[in-house]
Amino acid sequence: MSTTVRARSEMRPPIASLLKTWRTTRKLSQLELSMTAGISQRQLSFIESGRARPSRDTVLHLAEALDVPLRERNTLLQAAGFSALYRNSSLDDLSLSAVREALDLLLTRHEPNPALLVDRQANILSANEAARRVFGRYGDLESMLHNGGGKPNLLRLSFHPDGLRPHILNWMEVAPIMLMRARQEALAGGNEALLHLLDEIMTYPGVAESCQRSQPRTIRSPTLTLDLRCRNERLRLFSMISSFGWPQDLLTDELRIESLFPADAESAKLLRDLAARI
Numbered sequence: 001m002s003t004t005v006r007a008r009s010e011m012r013p014p015i016a017s018l019l020k021t022w023r024t025t026r027k028l029s030q031l032e033l034s035m036t037a038g039i040s041q042r043q044l045s046f047i048e049s050g051r052a053r054p055s056r057d058t059v060l061h062l063a064e065a066l067d068v069p070l071r072e073r074n075t076l077l078q079a080a081g082f083s084a085l086y087r088n089s090s091l092d093d094l095s096l097s098a099v100r101e102a103l104d105l106l107l108t109r110h111e112p113n114p115a116l117l118v119d120r121q122a123n124i125l126s127a128n129e130a131a132r133r134v135f136g137r138y139g140d141l142e143s144m145l146h147n148g149g150g151k152p153n154l155l156r157l158s159f160h161p162d163g164l165r166p167h168i169l170n171w172m173e174v175a176p177i178m179l180m181r182a183r184q185e186a187l188a189g190g191n192e193a194l195l196h197l198l199d200e201i202m203t204y205p206g207v208a209e210s211c212q213r214s215q216p217r218t219i220r221s222p223t224l225t226l227d228l229r230c231r232n233e234r235l236r237l238f239s240m241i242s243s244f245g246w247p248q249d250l251l252t253d254e255l256r257i258e259s260l261f262p263a264d265a266e267s268a269k270l271l272r273d274l275a276a277r278i
């Protein structure tokens with residue numbers, strides 16, 4: 001790269017580089033993005049080269065077309081010289097009482113099956129009693145949740161050698177898939193915090209080796225299951241993820257409920273029996 005070209009590149013405003021990075025991440029050409037966002041390819045080219053400054057509405061149209069998470073949309077707006085649009089509320093906010101009620105409903109009505117409320121870093125914000133009953137069978141739940149320090153985290157709970165990992169019968173099958181999909185989600189959402197967490201998890205004993213030794217799978221069921229064993233009891237679970245349909249706040253954009261279901265009749269009976277033992 002010549003000195004002149006390099007200097008021009010470094011002089012580009014932050015919004016130009018960010019938009020081009022998101023477009024490249026989404027594997028879209030300038031023509032494809034401009035058509036989806038409703039602007040001309042020439043205008044988009046000028047924005048990405050730094051020759052034109054986008055309006056606030058243009059930034060929002062481009063962010064929508066690129067399916068950028070709300071937190072990163074705020075970053076785009078600020079990089080273009082505008083104030084952030086989307087609030088970052090707390091679950092304790094009085095205005096979110098309906099949201100809290102909906103989340104509590106999903107967690108409690110899922111009994112006797114486990115369900116957890118997590119954020120986009122897989123930090124566990126809440127869980128129903130079934131989750132505590134089930135995961136507590138495999139050791140001191142509080143110690144397992146806080147392995148690695150920081151907030152209780154579902155990925156740490158699953159991968160840390162002092163967490164659930166020793167009890168996962170199909171570890172070599174589920175570990176590479178869970179890590180690969182988490183990394184894909186982190187990259188697609190520009191989630192640097194999750195990428196750092198995944199880098200940490202790769203340093204846990206045996207994790208990198210399990211990914212390297214992973215073999216092509218024979219598909220035996222429509223969903224990947226997590227097979228757990230405690231003493232002589234085996235529990236097979238699959239998961240479904242719930243999210244808000246039209247989030248307009250960072251909180252609702254980033255919250256997920258992971259609901260676990262029994263994968264066979266024996267597992268369903270075990271979950272009912274555990275609830276009955278209370």
